[in-house]
Amino acid sequence: MRAATLGELSRVGFAGLTVEGVARAAGVNRTTIYRRWPSKAALLAAMIEPVLERWDGDPDTGSARDDLLTLMLMIRDSTTLPEGRALTEAMTAGASELRDLLRDTINRTLAPFHRALDRAVARGQLRASTDVRVIAHLAFHGVVAWEPAHGALPTDDDCARMVRVLLPGAEQ
Helix, strand or coil: HHHHHHHHHHHHHHHHHHHHHHHHHHHHCCHHHHHCCCCCCHHHHHHHHHHHHHHCCCCCCCHHHHHHHHHHHHHHHCCCCCHHHHHHHHHHHHHHHEEEEEEEEHHHHHHHHHEEEHHHHHHCCCCCCHHHHHHHHHHHHHHHCCCHHHCCCCCHHHHHHHHHCCCCCCCC
């Protein structure tokens, strides 16, 4: 089902995705799909779950800079996976039926950024007054928005430069 859904998404995009098309590609009846996934959004949510599971754990290198860089590289690398591409395409489609899924996905992927930066404050690597929520937001969206703005995914060096800008006084 995963391969059929991701294949259809890459072929027709979220706007053109139909349960009938996925069923045809998977060689099943559409009622088989509707039994497990009542909507296109539910189907997409199930298909991207393996990518989202990466965000349930945290890197903890002991360094604010290294943790942030690791998370930024994870975001970048996730966008190269078929599930990541499908989610990126679905986000740009602006479908109102995906609003909750997109909000939940962003919150889930931002959570380890928040935890890493909170740990850095607790370790004294960042001042207690540091606005870690804004840094997390800028790091996450800096990576996500890089490709549309620059025509390519950010390199390791690009991500490291963003970290240096976001955490200029951070201790290692």
